[in-house]
Amino acid sequence: MLPHYFNHLFVTGTDIYIADVLIILTSLGIVGVLTYFKKWKWLWREWLTTVDHKKIGIMYIIAATAMFFRGGMDGLMMRTQLAVPNNHFLGAEHYDQVFTTHGTIMILFMAMPYLIGLINVAMPLQIGARDVAFPYLNAISFWTFFFGAMLFNLSFVIGGSPDAGWTSYAPLAGPTFDPGPGENYYLFGLNLAGIGTLASGINFLVTIIKMRAPGMKLMDMPMFTWSTLITSILIIFAFPVLTVALSLLTFDRLFGSHIFSMTHGGMPMMWVNLFWIWGHPEVYIVILPAFGILSEVISTFSGKKLFGYSAMVGSMVAIAFLSFTVWVHHFFTMGAGPAVNSFFGVSTMLIAIPTGVKVFNWIFTMYRGKIRFTTAMLWALAFIPTFVVGGMTGVMLAVAPADYQYHNSYFLIAHFHYTLIGGTVFGVFAGLYYWWPKMFGFKLNERLGRWNFWTFIISFNVTFLPMFLLGLMGMTRRMYTYPPGLGWSHLNMIETVGAFGQAIGMMFLAVNIVWSIKYGERDVTGDAWDGRALEWSTTSPAPEYNFAHVPVVYGRDAFWDMKYGKNREKYQVKAKPYRPIHMPNNSGRPFLMSLAFFISFWGFVFKWYLVGGLGLAAVFVFMYLRSFEYDTDHYISVEEIEHTEAAAGRL
Amino acid sequence: MTTHSDVNPSHGATLPSDPKAHHETFPWKHILGFVLSLVLTFAALGLVLSAALPLTAVIVSIVVLAVLQLLVQLLLFMHLTERHGPATHVLTLVFGFFVAFTIVAGSAWIMFTFHATVA
Amino acid sequence: MAYQLDAHHAPVDSSVPLEYATEDGSLKILGFWIFLAADVVLFSCLFATYIVLQHNTYGGPTAQQLFDVPGFVTETLLLLTSSFTCGLAIFEMHRNRLQPMIGWWIVTILLGMGFVGMEISEFAKYVGEGANITRSAFLSAFFILVGTHGTHVTIGIFWMLGLLVQLLRYGITAITARKAFVASLYWHFLDAVWIFIFTVVYLTGKVS
Numbered sequence A: 001m002l003p004h005y006f007n008h009l010f011v012t013g014t015d016i017y018i019a020d021v022l023i024i025l026t027s028l029g030i031v032g033v034l035t036y037f038k039k040w041k042w043l044w045r046e047w048l049t050t051v052d053h054k055k056i057g058i059m060y061i062i063a064a065t066a067m068f069f070r071g072g073m074d075g076l077m078m079r080t081q082l083a084v085p086n087n088h089f090l091g092a093e094h095y096d097q098v099f100t101t102h103g104t105i106m107i108l109f110m111a112m113p114y115l116i117g118l119i120n121v122a123m124p125l126q127i128g129a130r131d132v133a134f135p136y137l138n139a140i141s142f143w144t145f146f147f148g149a150m151l152f153n154l155s156f157v158i159g160g161s162p163d164a165g166w167t168s169y170a171p172l173a174g175p176t177f178d179p180g181p182g183e184n185y186y187l188f189g190l191n192l193a194g195i196g197t198l199a200s201g202i203n204f205l206v207t208i209i210k211m212r213a214p215g216m217k218l219m220d221m222p223m224f225t226w227s228t229l230i231t232s233i234l235i236i237f238a239f240p241v242l243t244v245a246l247s248l249l250t251f252d253r254l255f256g257s258h259i260f261s262m263t264h265g266g267m268p269m270m271w272v273n274l275f276w277i278w279g280h281p282e283v284y285i286v287i288l289p290a291f292g293i294l295s296e297v298i299s300t301f302s303g304k305k306l307f308g309y310s311a312m313v314g315s316m317v318a319i320a321f322l323s324f325t326v327w328v329h330h331f332f333t334m335g336a337g338p339a340v341n342s343f344f345g346v347s348t349m350l351i352a353i354p355t356g357v358k359v360f361n362w363i364f365t366m367y368r369g370k371i372r373f374t375t376a377m378l379w380a381l382a383f384i385p386t387f388v389v390g391g392m393t394g395v396m397l398a399v400a401p402a403d404y405q406y407h408n409s410y411f412l413i414a415h416f417h418y419t420l421i422g423g424t425v426f427g428v429f430a431g432l433y434y435w436w437p438k439m440f441g442f443k444l445n446e447r448l449g450r451w452n453f454w455t456f457i458i459s460f461n462v463t464f465l466p467m468f469l470l471g472l473m474g475m476t477r478r479m480y481t482y483p484p485g486l487g488w489s490h491l492n493m494i495e496t497v498g499a500f501g502q503a504i505g506m507m508f509l510a511v512n513i514v515w516s517i518k519y520g521e522r523d524v525t526g527d528a529w530d531g532r533a534l535e536w537s538t539t540s541p542a543p544e545y546n547f548a549h550v551p552v553v554y555g556r557d558a559f560w561d562m563k564y565g566k567n568r569e570k571y572q573v574k575a576k577p578y579r580p581i582h583m584p585n586n587s588g589r590p591f592l593m594s595l596a597f598f599i600s601f602w603g604f605v606f607k608w609y610l611v612g613g614l615g616l617a618a619v620f621v622f623m624y625l626r627s628f629e630y631d632t633d634h635y636i637s638v639e640e641i642e643h644t645e646a647a648a649g650r651l
Numbered sequence B: 001m002t003t004h005s006d007v008n009p010s011h012g013a014t015l016p017s018d019p020k021a022h023h024e025t026f027p028w029k030h031i032l033g034f035v036l037s038l039v040l041t042f043a044a045l046g047l048v049l050s051a052a053l054p055l056t057a058v059i060v061s062i063v064v065l066a067v068l069q070l071l072v073q074l075l076l077f078m079h080l081t082e083r084h085g086p087a088t089h090v091l092t093l094v095f096g097f098f099v100a101f102t103i104v105a106g107s108a109w110i111m112f113t114f115h116a117t118v119a
Numbered sequence C: 001m002a003y004q005l006d007a008h009h010a011p012v013d014s015s016v017p018l019e020y021a022t023e024d025g026s027l028k029i030l031g032f033w034i035f036l037a038a039d040v041v042l043f044s045c046l047f048a049t050y051i052v053l054q055h056n057t058y059g060g061p062t063a064q065q066l067f068d069v070p071g072f073v074t075e076t077l078l079l080l081t082s083s084f085t086c087g088l089a090i091f092e093m094h095r096n097r098l099q100p101m102i103g104w105w106i107v108t109i110l111l112g113m114g115f116v117g118m119e120i121s122e123f124a125k126y127v128g129e130g131a132n133i134t135r136s137a138f139l140s141a142f143f144i145l146v147g148t149h150g151t152h153v154t155i156g157i158f159w160m161l162g163l164l165v166q167l168l169r170y171g172i173t174a175i176t177a178r179k180a181f182v183a184s185l186y187w188h189f190l191d192a193v194w195i196f197i198f199t200v201v202y203l204t205g206k207v208s
């Protein structure tokens, strides 16, 4: 096997060469800048070894942004290829790789880390905690995700990209039809990142259950924290399924087992079954935190408390249950018969009910509010109708007999882009504009923000609305080209124009960030938006220990209550003296351990079992070292706290 | 990392369920658990080897016996009911069992009907 | 609640069992319970796969032909007993008696090793008969399900060995007590999983 892989180790092709050059130049650039400004030590001490949830959150967001860029390039390449009929900008094989990496990266390495990043940034602050429950594990989560993503991306230049779709259906993705290392990259990259995601889920759940500020009952928590709680539960129970599915396919590919084979009694449809047992909860994992962001943003900028708080919580709990009982709607066409399809069709439609409840609650929250149309609020407002289109078309897809028509057509593609972009991505943008001052201490520019918003939302609809029509006209997903004369050409051209429009919209965001770093309005109060939850009660950015005194809470919307509410007096307690604060130590081990995982899994991708085994052994050594480490935390002294607080003008 | 707060978390009041339990001098609970697990194991084995019942009945009974053993482990060995704060771990475990059941029963139903329909 | 400072500065609450005495301890125990719940789901997927594929023997050996009753019953007894002795170790830990605790701890590790040894020889025997992982979907699912459990047990053994060293070095403290308690949860859990393997794989294999 080895020589065969060696021949194909470095991928050839003009665009790949260009990419190679770009990657090398960028890497050299980064190394150069770091060396020139003598920042290596800083990078290691302040970032690579950090266990601070706020910094980890920022690293997630940076990585997600890079992945958004990569996935976006894939998207533009696909749209360029499909702009006109009979195009040969990309060949069939290459097109397959591009849609595979696009989908995988966007869901697992863009949407997930953006949301996990925002959760890391905001959730512990919202509940008045000093960190997450397991800060060290949090760093492991980040680095395994990061190296998983890097492993997946490495396929582009070394060995070749996976090409069986983000759903990687067997038997196409099995060893017989897809022998190259590309699919191995998919399997190992996702498995590595999945470890980190599962750990994040456990970490967030324990944090929320155990570390809320005194007095904060579950039903007092901000809605974003609630959405994190439910999302964590979904992660905890869905991700093991992905782990198993990926591992089984790995066994088929590496060790010749026959779980998903066509021969020897294997069942390819079992892959589809397992994939979607994870896959459907996964789509809710990437939408629920966005729902949470929306709830925060809408109630803040309407100056009102959230309408129907308990209904919001109840509907999320219902979604958590139901999302584990609907997975067959992704493969109605497998033909499991009327009983199975009806059951899962009905359960799917049920899930639209709690989803609808939330939409009404947002609308009623705004009703008679004094709405401030900030950029964050614009994204939230755009979310509602866009997501409703996505949800309603989802219900159409849930009608099993009709799905035989829609399935795997551009109608489906339009559906999930309306939910994933119109829902998740708009939500993430709302969250970025909203929490930006909390992360960095300055606001993004509102004017550029509006340019960013309007170009993106218009282009988004130009791109994806025609896809509903194309789907009904019979255009199927994943086709790399089409002949003229089918009536598809104009719509395809329009979509491509829209796609480039979205890219321009994103450029405004990039410009906005650069501009605001220099000129953006500084947030000196810590309360950039006249906010309602506890994250706005500390400085921007928050100090390492988050709160000099852990706040005591008397009800919902604690910070609003503190400022204007009926419990105002209770919050005005006399300033107590500071006490030393107990914090976890930084550690380089999460980074190194994940690097060892990366090397090991890269070895397995090429079936170099020696590299794979040694890497895994290193991982276990790092775990042992951790187990034997007893000096894991330190105290921040009172003087240091006084110093920090004085510098922030809080004494 | 221990406490990241300088106040003790007053929510989820810490309730040691039964401090006395830890001062027992003879491990009654464990011996009971061990005996029960042996009895349940051999009962299942006996059902299978004796072939006295029809196939479905055997399978249903041995699965029931396995579930009972699970309860023995959870209750007598794993201190499941010991609470130091809210019973979050019990709820999580129950949800885990719900998902596990859905996966096993659902997959079997789906794949066997599919097989019957197609083959 | 009585709070005091221990050597590692963490407040210790003396009204609860030692493993819960620091806030960190109770966080980690809860975290581990949640991990176990996730592991339940992981195994359920492997069981689902096994159940779906168990009759797809593709002309190869069937479960009925392969499994050997005295063999898997002995494996079961080893693991059951080790779960019991592990419980005894924690029982002694709660009584703050280091020597007996370590004794039972070592017995548990030895029983676990016996189990893994038997499983390895069982697998080797099957492979020797040509019943390897590539023979049929049934065997693929069998080796992966049972092997995953065996891997868990092996990891557990290394984990308990590491803790043994720490127990010898530091005695029973809030930290070692928490670590031992968590490892014991893992161990009992693996016993419970094995009961289902015993039932669904071995016993069912013998009747159908």
Ligand code: HEM
Residues within 6 Å of the ligand: A167, A283, A284, A286, A287, A329, A330, A331, A348, A349, A351, A352, A355, A390, A391, A392, A393, A394, A395, A397, A398, A399, A403, A406, A407, A408, A412, A415, A416, A419, A420, A423, A424
């Ligand atoms: C009202 C709620 C929803 C309903 C009823 C619904 C229904 C469906 C159905 C029936 C399908 C399968 C169609 C087919 O393959 O023929 C589907 C696919 C999909 N949905 Fe939804 N959906 C809903 C919400 C969402 C949300 C919130 C997201 C993500 C944020 C989402 C993302 C997806 C994705 C990614 C796919 C397709 C995956 C693929 O085949 O590559 N959906 N949806």
Ligand SMILES: [Cu+2]
Residues within 6 Å of the ligand: A279, A280, A283, A326, A327, A329, A330
């Ligand atoms: Cu779905």
